Amino acid sequence: MTLVADTAGLIMDLQSVGLRLETTLETARKGGAGPSDSGMLWIEGVPVTVPPSDSSPYSLRAEDDGQGIYRDGVKIASVAGTARPRFYGLETADGVPYHQIALLHLDSLASTVVQACNYWGNSDQCGFCGIGLSLASGATIAKKTPEMLAEVAIAAKELDGAVDATLTTGSSVAPDRGALYVAKCGQAVKEAAGLPVEIQFEPPRDLSVIDQVHDMGVDALGIHIETFDPAVLAKVAPGKFRTGIETYFRTWEHAVKVFGEGRVSTYVILGMGEDPQLTIDACKRAVDIGVYPFVVPLRPVAGSLMEDVPAPSREYTEPIYRKVAGFLAERGLGAHTAVAGCARCQACSSLNLVQTAGSAAPCGPTGGAPTSAPLLQIGRRPE
Structure with missing residues (x-):
C-alpha cells in the first residue's frame, strides 16, 4: 500500500x-x-x-x-x-475577543456569523447540530458584523497563515435564508484580507439570491442537505425535509451555472441510519451536475440530540467513500477544484485521501454498498 x-x-x-x-x-x-x-x-x-x-x-x-x-x-x-492561534489573544476596540468572532480550523478561518437558528430548541432541531451550545457556553457572540470579521481575517492571515474563510449561519425564516447577510460578511473579509471565501446557507426561496451572492464576490457555496435518505432527513432534520430534496437539487443546478463546477458543495453525513445505496446514487447525481458531495462520518456532539449515537465504522464508510471518490475522479472534481470551504480543507473526511489513493479500485472484502443501518431514534437529552 x-x-x-x-x-x-x-x-x-x-x-x-x-x-x-x-x-x-x-x-x-x-x-x-x-x-x-x-x-x-x-x-x-x-x-x-x-x-x-x-x-x-x-x-x-x-x-x-x-x-x-x-x-x-x-x-x-x-x-x-x-x-x-496567535490572533486568539487579540480583541476588538470595544473588547470582543477575536476567538469569539472566528476560529482557525487548521488553516481555514471559520465563523457562524449568526449564532442562532429558527430550528434550534423546538421540534425542528437538527439531531446532529450543536449551534446553540457554543453560544450558551459563552464561547462566541450571537451576531458578527462584516467589520468584525474583516478585522479578524486580516489578523488570522498575517499572524497564523489562514488561507481561506468559511462563513455559515443558522437557518433563517427570511426569504433569502440569511444568505445576503453572510455574503456581505464574506465580501468584507475578501476585500480586507484577500482570502477566498465560501458561504453556507439553505436554499433561498428565490434563486436570484444566488446571483446576488456571486455578484458580491463570494467564491464558493455550501448548501448542505446532510442526508439524501428522505426517511432519515425527516427524522434528523425536519426543517430541511420540508424544504425538499428536489429543492436542493434545483438550487444546486442553478448555483453551479453561476459559480461553476466544483464551487458548490453539500455535506453528506454517514452513520445516521441512511440507505447506503440510495446515498451513493444521489451523490452520483450531485456529482453529475458539478456539485461536490462532502461525505463525512457522523461526529456525535455532546449536548446535541444525537450525542449518544456512535460514529460509523470504517467498514461502513470506506465503500461509500470509494464509490463517491470514483464519481468525482471521473468528473474531474476534487479538493483541488474547491477554492475555499470544507471541500478544500477536507479535515473532517477521508474522501479526498481515498480519491488520491485511487478510489475507483475495487474495495476488496468491504466492497460494494454496505447494508443499511436501522433508522436512529432521536430524542432530547433526559433532564
Whole structure:
C-alpha cells in the first residue's frame, strides 16, 4: 500500500473510534454548527479533525521532537499538533475577543456569523447540530458584523497563515435564508484580507439570491442537505425535509451555472441510519451536475440530540467513500477544484485521501454498498 492509502485508512479508523490523548492537544473545537467536539492536528502532513476517546486503541503520545500516534505500543504515524492561534489573544476596540468572532480550523478561518437558528430548541432541531451550545457556553457572540470579521481575517492571515474563510449561519425564516447577510460578511473579509471565501446557507426561496451572492464576490457555496435518505432527513432534520430534496437539487443546478463546477458543495453525513445505496446514487447525481458531495462520518456532539449515537465504522464508510471518490475522479472534481470551504480543507473526511489513493479500485472484502443501518431514534437529552 502507498503512504497515502495507509494514511487514508488510519484516518478513517480514527474518525470512527477516536484518539486516546496521552499528551496535550492544543486546539480543539466544542459545540458549533458542524462536525465538532474534535481535536485538530496534522497526520503525516494531512489536516485532520479527530474526536478524543478514552476507549480508542489509538493513542497520541508526546515525543522528543513532536507527537506520534501509537497502537499496541507501536508508532504508526507522525503528528504535528497545532498551537493556539496567535490572533486568539487579540480583541476588538470595544473588547470582543477575536476567538469569539472566528476560529482557525487548521488553516481555514471559520465563523457562524449568526449564532442562532429558527430550528434550534423546538421540534425542528437538527439531531446532529450543536449551534446553540457554543453560544450558551459563552464561547462566541450571537451576531458578527462584516467589520468584525474583516478585522479578524486580516489578523488570522498575517499572524497564523489562514488561507481561506468559511462563513455559515443558522437557518433563517427570511426569504433569502440569511444568505445576503453572510455574503456581505464574506465580501468584507475578501476585500480586507484577500482570502477566498465560501458561504453556507439553505436554499433561498428565490434563486436570484444566488446571483446576488456571486455578484458580491463570494467564491464558493455550501448548501448542505446532510442526508439524501428522505426517511432519515425527516427524522434528523425536519426543517430541511420540508424544504425538499428536489429543492436542493434545483438550487444546486442553478448555483453551479453561476459559480461553476466544483464551487458548490453539500455535506453528506454517514452513520445516521441512511440507505447506503440510495446515498451513493444521489451523490452520483450531485456529482453529475458539478456539485461536490462532502461525505463525512457522523461526529456525535455532546449536548446535541444525537450525542449518544456512535460514529460509523470504517467498514461502513470506506465503500461509500470509494464509490463517491470514483464519481468525482471521473468528473474531474476534487479538493483541488474547491477554492475555499470544507471541500478544500477536507479535515473532517477521508474522501479526498481515498480519491488520491485511487478510489475507483475495487474495495476488496468491504466492497460494494454496505447494508443499511436501522433508522436512529432521536430524542432530547433526559433532564
